[in-house]
Amino acid sequence: KAGVTQTPRYLIKTRGQQVTLSCSPISGHRSVSWYQQTPGQGLQFLFEYFSETQRNKGNFPGRFSGRQFSNSRSEMNVSTLELGDSALYLCASSLYQRTYEQYFGPGTRLTVT
C-alpha cells in the first residue's frame, strides 16, 4: 500500500500571499488530520476531517482552512501569509477517527519571506 503523500514538498511564498497544500491519505483511510510543526511549538493540531466533514479544529486563526474530498484527499489553505506561518505542515491519515494509529506524510516545508 502506498503511504501518505503530500504536495508540494517545499514552498516559498511572500507575506500576504495564499497557499494550498495537498494530502493524499493511504487508500481506505477516511480520516485526515493536519499539523503545524515548528521548533519552538512542537506539533500543533490544525484540523481533522472525516468523511468530508471537519470533525475538530485546533486553535488557529480563520486564515487556516481545509477541506476533504469524496476520495478522502484533503487540502489545506492559508490566506494572507505571515512570517510566523513558516513551518513544516504535516498531514496524517488513519482508518477511523482519533483513537487509531496515524500515518504521517513527509510534510510540506513552507517558508514565508
Added chain:
Amino acid sequence: GENVEQHPSTLSVQEGDSAVIKCTYSDSASNYFPWYKQELGKRPQLIIDIRSNVGEKKDQRIAVTLNKTAKHFSLHITETQPEDSAVYFCAPSHTGNQFYFGTGTSLTVIP
C-alpha cells in the same frame, strides 16, 4: 482543553542503558495513548500504543505503562541503541477532543 506535558524534554543515555519518558495529561476521558518517534528530518511514526483497558504493553525493547488514575503514561526503552536517538511524542486522545501532542523529548543515545 487537554494539557499534555512530557518529561524530561531532553535525555542522554549511554548505549545499553534504559530510558524512560513520562507523559501526563489532564483529560480523564482520554482512552488512547500512543507514542510517536520522529528521527531527524523524517516524519513521526507510531512505535507503540495502549488503550485504557490495558495497563502495560510491551514490544521487544519498548514498553508503555499506563496509570489512568494518576493520568500519566510512560515510554520505556531498554538496551538503548544509537538508532533510538530521536524525538519522542506522546498524544493522548479520545474521539471527543482534538489531537494534543506533547512537546517532545529529545533522546540521545551515546555510543
